[in-house]
Amino acid sequence: xxxxxxxxxxxxxxxxxxxxxxxxxxxxxxxxxxxxxxxxxxxxxxxxxxxxxxxxxxxxxxxxxxxxxxxxxxxxxxxxxxxxxxxxxxxxxxxxxxxxxxxxxxxxxxxxxx
Amino acid sequence: xxxxxxxxxxxxxxxxxxxxxxxxxxxxxxxxxxxxxxxxxxxxxxxxxxxxxxxxxxxxxxxxxxxxxxxxxxxxxxxxxxxxxxxxxxxxxxxxxxxxxxxxxxxxxxxxx
Numbered sequence: 001x002x003x004x005x006x007x008x009x010x011x012x013x014x015x016x017x018x019x020x021x022x023x024x025x026x027x028x029x030x031x032x033x034x035x036x037x038x039x040x041x042x043x044x045x046x047x048x049x050x051x052x053x054x055x056x057x058x059x060x061x062x063x064x065x066x067x068x069x070x071x072x073x074x075x076x077x078x079x080x081x082x083x084x085x086x087x088x089x090x091x092x093x094x095x096x097x098x099x100x101x102x103x104x105x106x107x108x109x110x111x112x113x114x
Numbered sequence: 115x116x117x118x119x120x121x122x123x124x125x126x127x128x129x130x131x132x133x134x135x136x137x138x139x140x141x142x143x144x145x146x147x148x149x150x151x152x153x154x155x156x157x158x159x160x161x162x163x164x165x166x167x168x169x170x171x172x173x174x175x176x177x178x179x180x181x182x183x184x185x186x187x188x189x190x191x192x193x194x195x196x197x198x199x200x201x202x203x204x205x206x207x208x209x210x211x212x213x214x215x216x217x218x219x220x221x222x223x224x225x226x227x
Binding site for chain 2: 004033035040041042043044045048050056058059088090092101102103104105106107108
């Protein structure tokens with residue numbers, strides 16, 4: 001039982017390059033989330049998917065797209081990376097119903113955009 | 115969601131109880147208090163949550179004042195591995211329509227040997 005798995009763990013991009021961050025959970029959770037964390041700051045929600053087939057914008061969605069591929073997988077895509085997107089990215093998931101606020105996080109992807 | 119106020123940092127000696135305060139004076143009747151922690155470079159970890167009664171689990175205890183305007187997270191016997199940023203979050207039950215949690219800057223708890 002791996003929980004929430006993110007790949008890759010580290011990535012360096014050049015400005016303008018694209019990439020997809022992968023996230024998968026094996027807990028049969030309905031809801032999945034993408035957060036970013038910049039140095040000295042709290043986590044900020046980028047996008048979330050309340051259930052399979054739905055996605056919604058969070059606090060900082062600009063420059064990102066997401067795909068809820070199936071119940072297990074939720075990917076985050078940077079179409080044209082910018083230095084302002086240098087950050088640590090965390091994926092999370094939560095169970096349905098009254099446990100929606102109990103989030104399980106992955107170990108993060110450290111992304112540097114040069 | 116109600117705003118929370120936490121001290122930016124705290125120290126605690128190893129083996130002692132760590133008491134982390136959180137002020138949430140504008141909390142509404144249907145809002146829960148959640149605590150998470152984030153150990154350096156890892157993803158946040160859920161600790162505990164409560165509505166109005168005190169709660170205890172294997173990780174910590176949560177004491178909520180009778181007027182619910184503040185709460186304290188207690189780590190009964192702090193170890194070096196408890197050094198982390200602790201986040202207090204106030205949030206109404208979303209009724210099944212999950213839309214994530216808002217994390218502030220939290221309290222950086224440093225356990226001293």
